[in-house]
Amino acid sequence: MLLAQPQSADRWAFYQFKAVREHLYKLKKMRIETDILERGMFNGYSLIF
Secondary structure, eight states: OTTHHHHHHHHHHHHHHHHHHHHHHHHHHHHHHHHHHHHOEETTEESOO
């Protein structure tokens, strides 16, 4: 029983870490997309077709 509690806490911490990392990736993706759209151009080509 003493071993089960730390293992359970470790699993929960890992799950939380994965969720936080996923949110960070989504925010970074949104930021990059916003930056590109604000510029209006990407390598000389318009993003609006």
